Amino acid sequence: MMSTPRKARFSWLTDPGDRSLAAMLLAPLVLLVLLIVVYPVLRLLYTSLFDLSLTSGLPARFVGLENFALILEDPTFWTTFRNTMLITVVTVPGALVMGLAMALMANLPFRRKWPVRLSLLIPWALPLAFAGLIFAWFFHSEYGVVNDVLVRLGLQPVIWFNSPGWAMAAICLTIIWKTSSFMALIILAGLQTIPRSLYEAADVDGAGKVREFFEITLPLLKPSIIVALIFRTITALQTFDIPYTMTAGGPGGSTATLAMYIHMNTVSFLDLGYGSALAVVMFLLSMLVTVVYLRMIRMKG
Numbered sequence: 001m002m003s004t005p006r007k008a009r010f011s012w013l014t015d016p017g018d019r020s021l022a023a024m025l026l027a028p029l030v031l032l033v034l035l036i037v038v039y040p041v042l043r044l045l046y047t048s049l050f051d052l053s054l055t056s057g058l059p060a061r062f063v064g065l066e067n068f069a070l071i072l073e074d075p076t077f078w079t080t081f082r083n084t085m086l087i088t089v090v091t092v093p094g095a096l097v098m099g100l101a102m103a104l105m106a107n108l109p110f111r112r113k114w115p116v117r118l119s120l121l122i123p124w125a126l127p128l129a130f131a132g133l134i135f136a137w138f139f140h141s142e143y144g145v146v147n148d149v150l151v152r153l154g155l156q157p158v159i160w161f162n163s164p165g166w167a168m169a170a171i172c173l174t175i176i177w178k179t180s181s182f183m184a185l186i187i188l189a190g191l192q193t194i195p196r197s198l199y200e201a202a203d204v205d206g207a208g209k210v211r212e213f214f215e216i217t218l219p220l221l222k223p224s225i226i227v228a229l230i231f232r233t234i235t236a237l238q239t240f241d242i243p244y245t246m247t248a249g250g251p252g253g254s255t256a257t258l259a260m261y262i263h264m265n266t267v268s269f270l271d272l273g274y275g276s277a278l279a280v281v282m283f284l285l286s287m288l289v290t291v292v293y294l295r296m297i298r299m300k301g
Contacts, residue, residue: 041283047276054270067277077278079253080261087172087243087257088236094176095232096225099183104217106184107191120188123181132245135174136161139246161247164254171243171255178242179235183228190224191217223297230293234286258282 048067052060071077106116123131138145139160147157160166194217202212240259243249249256262282266275 044276044279044283047272048280050273052271052273052276054272060273063273067274068281070274071277071281076253076256076261077258080256080258083168083254083256084237084239084258086168087175087239088233090172091175091179092229092232092236094172095179095183096229098176098180099228100187100221100225102180102184103187103191106188117188120181120184123178124185126178128178128241129245131174131178132242135170135177135242136246139170162251164251167247167251167255171246174242174246175236175239179232183232186228186231187221187224190221194220226293226297230290233289233293237282237286237289 049062049064050060051063051066102120106113106120108116110116126134137143139147141147141157141159141161144160146160150157158166160170198216199212202216207215238259239257240263243255243257244260244263247255249260258278259282262275262278265271265278269275
């Protein structure tokens, strides 16, 4: 019986079929995902099952789901969870409305569009911590721009960061300003895909601009809007930089978010077990939001 020639045995490397070529091209991506996504998540889940505090000097002790039981009884967790959900509920719709308005404006037939579209990139490109520092100065009670405008309008200045309500309002306004440009860029890309012939046909039929918006623009923008909402909602659930730089969670922890509480436990207190359990809760919450949005996309399809 003749042996298979060496060249024939390795012919799939020099002349691969569709499946072999697809596997070869996807292998580096799969390996990268395993290294930077799957392994860290599995390691996080593993650590959350241990009592591991670097300040105690004791070895890691397996406690199972005890850390998650402690979370349910932790009042600070529920405070930061409520703050995170409040920021999400306020800033995601706010950024969507502002982003939609900005995208529609940038899509107008200007002779020179680049200054308008460049203005969309500036807030998005600005680092989150830098934006928080800028707006912390804007809302400063003594020399801030916002209070200066209020005084010029004959209104009373506000001590923004001494009141939980005003501090949260300042944070939400900052996040909306920072993230609306991201929403605008995605929606603007969706606007570019809508055929002009649809608007021309609507004009022939005598439809006004408002009717065109609700019957042509908005329905065809739904896929882009849902994609933008997925990214914006997940980042809202993970809000850290802007509240941290503006108020550091104050006054009295009233503006602390879940991400800030995770940072405090893992970095400040070095309680890796409990901090990992908190991070698992945030991860599951993000996955839940993603699944809900994906089901919406599937139903739309």
